[in-house]
Amino acid sequence: MKLYENEVKKIFDTMKIPIPKQYGVIHSAEELDHVPVNFPLMLKSMVLVGGRGKAGGIKKAQSMAEAKSLVKTLFNLKIKGLPVESILLEEAVDDLGACYIGTTMDPATFNNVVMVSASGGVDIEQVAREKPESIVKREIVDNAKTLPKKIAQELASALCNDLEKKIDTKKRNELQDSLADIISKVYETYQRCDARLCEVNPLLLTSKGVIAADAKLILDDNALFRQNDLLQMLGISEKRHDVAERTKNELRAQAAGFPYIDLLPENFIKDPQKLYVGLVPGGAGYGIFSIDEVATIGKRFFNDHIIPVNFMDSGGGPTQNRVTEMFHLLMDYPVVDLIITSRFGGISSCDIFIRGLIKAVVERHEKGLRMIPIYGRMVGTDLPSARTFLEKEKHEHADALKDVHIIIGNQRIMADVIREGIQKTCESKGWKP
C-alpha cells in the first residue's frame, strides 16, 4: 500500500528524520485561505504516482496571489490519469545539493539493500539505467532491525565524496554524521513499518542542514495486520488500493472480497463481430494464464475474433457466496458473451464451487436476468460430492442449467474446453469462424 507524501512525512517526523515545515493539506482552492503559511511556499499534488514534478504537479509560490492561481491550476490537473484531489502545503527550503537515499528488498537475493546517490532530485530509475556507477549499494544479509553503524558511515562517506564539489569541506565530518544518521533512520523506518520501499528523493542539503524534501513509503500489505498503530496515527481505516481508478466491476469485486481487473476500458463499446469471453479461473496464476490461452486460441482458430475481458482470482477456498457473486458479476456485465471457468480443486473445493455456480444461474433464471453460456471443467478435491450435486441439480433445474456445460474430471485439457466453448457459442450465434 502506497502512502501519500504527507503521511510519510508524519512518519519521518516521529522517526526524527528532518522534514520541511508542514502547513497542511487542502482539498479545495478555498481552503487555502484558512491555512497559515509562509512564503516561498511549496504546493504539492497528492497523487500516488511518481514523476509529479515533470507532470507539473509540484509548484513553488512566492506570494498568496501566485499560490491561489497555482492551486486552481493544480486542482484541474490530471497526473498520469489521476485527478489531483488534495494538495500539500509545505515550507520551501533552499537547495545546495540533492541526494537520494532508499531502502528496499533486492528481488534477486531477497536481502535488504540500502542505496544512496549524490544524483538526487531526479528520476532514480533513469539514473540507474544511465549512470549506474553513481548509485552506491549495500546489501544487508541478515535482515537486521537496524543498520550497522559501519555501513551507514560507509554509505554517508561515499555520498560525501560524490558531493564534494557542493559542500564546504570544513563541515564534511558533520555532514557525514548527519547523513549516516538519516540513512540509518530510513532503514529503520523501512524495517519498523514493514515497508517494501522507503525512499527519500531528494534529500536536500540546506543552510539549516539536511532535509527530506520528498518521501516515499510503500507498506507491505501482508503486514498491515500488525501496523495498527501506524495506520491509526495516519488515520487510515481500510486498505487503500494502489491501482488508480477502479472500474464499476472492480469496485463490485472489491466489495465482495475477490481480486478482479477489467481488461477493457469502462463503457467499452462492443464490436459485434467479436466474441467476448469472461473468465472465472481458479487461482491468480491461472487467472493470468487463461487470458493468454483465450487470446492465443482466438488468434489460432477464430481469426482473432475472441477477446478476453477480465482477470479474476477466485483464490484458495472461496466461500459459496463469493463464487455466486463471481458469476453474477460477469453475467451482469453486458459485454460478456460467454464464461469460461475452471476449478482445479487443491485447497478449494469443487463442491463449494459448483454450488456457488448453480446458485447464481438458478437465481438468475428465476428472476429472468441475463443468462450466458458457461463452459468449464472441474477436477480435484471434493469432486465426488460436487458431481452428485451437479447431476441432481441438472435434473431438478434442467431449464435454468441448459447452458451450463461443466465437464467432470480431466479427460479434456482446459485448452480444449476453452476452444469448444468458443466454438459452440459462435455456432449458436450463427457464426462460422
Next chain:
Amino acid sequence: MKLVPPDQGMLYYIIENKRPDLAKKIRDTGIIETAVVGLGGQGTRHAELMQQYGTTITAGIAPGRGGTRLLETIPVYDTIKECLKEHPSIAVASIWRHYSTAKDATIEVIEADIPVVVLISEGIPLKDIRDILVAARKHKTVLIGGNTPGVIFPPEGIKAGMLPDVFYPEEVSPEAFGPKGVTIISRSGAILYHLSDALASVGIAQNAVIGVGGDGAIGSTFRDLVPLAMAYKNTDLVVVAGEIGGCQEELLAEDIKKNPKNYPKPLIALISGAHAPEGKTMGHAGAIVSPGQVYGTFQSKKHALESAGVPVMNSQYDLIAEVQKRLQKKTYFDVENYYKKMKTIWDAPSKKPGWGTLITKVMPNNLLISGYPLQDIVERKGFLETAYLLVKGEFPDKKTVEEMRKIAVEAAKKPVPKVTHLKNEDISKTLVKYFVLDEELAQYPEGGTDGAVKKTIFCLGRTARYLSAILGTEKALGHLHGNEPFSHIIYRAVTGNSTVNEQHSRMIEAMIVACVDHGVTPPSAQATLIAASTRAPYEVAVAQGVGAITDVHGGAGAKAAQLFTECIMKSKKENIDVAQATREIMRKYIEEGKRIEGLGHRLHTKDPRRDVLWNFSSQTGIAGKHVQLSKMVSMIFEQVRGMSLPINVDGVIGAIVADMGLNPAMAKAFFIYGRIAGLSGHYFEEVASQPRMRQINFTEAVYKGKGPRSIV
C-alpha cells in the same frame, strides 16, 4: 499399483544431499517420515489428504496440543524439538500456520535441522520471510515457499502440501510405476495442475511437481531448483512455469548462460501474462508490473530465457508440442489407461464418514483391548494394569504398576464427601453424587502425557472408597498397610472384611476387569463421549456415563443374581431339582411379563468373557450351585420358551456373586466399577483426538488401534 521405493525418488535424492544420516534411515526403513506443523482447519484437512495419497505423517506439531492426536492416530507435540526426541527420522515438514505465527514456527523447524521444509502459509509479511530465509541459508535447508501449494512426488506417492492428486508417474508395467519423467516447477499452483494435465494427456509422466510459491520473497527459486531436478538421474526434462513480476525467470536465464554445465537436460519455459495490462496487480504479490522496470514483464522474461536457449511457450498446446519434440515423441504410459484410472478416482463414491477409536475392537464373540483379547486380560492382568492399558494403549512396566498402585491406595485412604445412599436408590446414582461432589477428585491434576492415566487410577482408588462408604464398610479400610495390593482394598470395601480372602479377592477383581469396556456404542460410553466433546471436566463426563448405567443398561447382573438365588432357594425349600425350580420361576416371570435377565446379547452368541469367569470361579473354589445353574440356564430357558438365548457376562457375574454370598447389587457395582476404567479411556481419547463439540455418530466409529496380539 506398486509405487517406486522412496530411496529411488527425487525427494530422497534431495534429502541425501543434505542429511546423509537421514538418507541411511530411509534406506533401512523404506519410509520417508514427515511432520505437519500447524493443525488448524487447513493443516488438519490436508494432513488427511496427504495421508490418503500415501505420505507417511509421523507427527503433528501444534503448541498447546501436545499429547493429543492428529487424525485420531498421529501423535501431536507442542514443539518440533519434543517431536524429534521421539521421532528423529523426520525428513520433511509442511507448515500450515497462520501468517501471523508462521515465522517462529518455521524458524524452529529449520533450526531443528529438518532438511526439507514446505511453507504453505500464505500472506506472511516480507520482513518475516526474510528472517526465515536467513535461517534457511544458515542451515542449508531446502525451503519451498511460502505461499506454495506444495510439492508432490508421484512415483513414490508422497506429497507435502495441498496439490490435488492428479499427477501421474511413469508406468513400467500395468502393475508398477517407475521413477522417470518430467519435472514441473511453477510459481502458480493452478498452472502446475494445468501443465501436468496437458503433459499427461499425451502420456508424459511427472516425477516431481513443485510449486515454488507466489510471494515476493521465497525459499527456493527456479535458479535453485532447476539444476537440482536436472542432477537427479530420472529427470528427462524440466518445465518451468513463470509469470510476469519478479525476476526469477531473468535470473534463471542469467545462470544458464553463466553455468551451462548445471543445465544438462532440456528445459522449457511457459510464461503467463502476455496479455496482462501494465501497472495492475494480479493476485500474486510477485506479479506486479511497474512501468519502466527492466525486469518483470512478459517480454523481459521471454527475451532473457530465449537468449539463454530456453524455448518460451504461452499456451498449453504449444507446451505439449514442444515437450513432445524435445522428448522425441517419447511416451511414458498409455493415455487410455491413464484416463481410465483417473476416471475411477473421479467416479469413486464419496468417502463413507467414519471416525476412529484405538481402545476396543468389538467383534462377535471377541473383544480386543488395544489388540489383547479381553479374556486373556481377565486371566492375567489386574484392574489397575487394565485401566492403564485403556488410557495409554500399552500395559505398564513393573515400576509403573507400583507407582499406579500407590496412587490408588492413597486415593482410597482419603475420606469422601458426605453422601447419602437412599433406600432403593440405584447405586449408579449414588456414585454420580460422589463424582460430582468429590473435591479431591476434581482437584487431582490431569495435565501432561501421564496425567490422564494418573487421574484415572486416582479415580478408581476413590471409587473403592465411595463403595465402602455406600456399603458401610469404611472401617475395613482403616488399617491399610503400605504394600497392600489394590485388589485387597476392593475386597475390603466390598465385603467389609479386614482379613482378605485371597481367592475371593482375585475373583472380584476378575469380574471387574471383565466389565471394563465394550467399545463406543454402549449408552454409558456415548454419554461420556458427548460430555467429553464439550470438554466437560473428567469427573463430570465419567459421572454422565455412570449415570447412564441403569436397570436397562448394565443392571442385568444384579437381576440375574436375584433370579439364580430365587431358583436355588425354591429348589431347596420345595425339595425339587434346580432345573425344575428354574423352569417354574421362569414361567411365572413370563406370565407376569417380567424380563429374564442375564440371557442374550445383541452381538455375542458365546460371550468371550463367559468361560474365563466360569473357569476362574472353579479354580478359586467359589463356583457352587448358582454357577452350576448359570451353565444350564440357557438350556432351561429353551425348554420353557422354545428359543435359545446364550448366557451373557451379566448372567455369569450374577451367578458368581450369588455363590460368593454377596449382596446381588454388587453384580451391578462390579459392572460400574470396571466400566469407569473404560469410560476414562474414552474420555481422554475424545479430548485428545477429536474436535470440540463434534457431532458424534456412534455407529460410524471404526477401530483404528493395534492389531491382535498376545500378552507376553
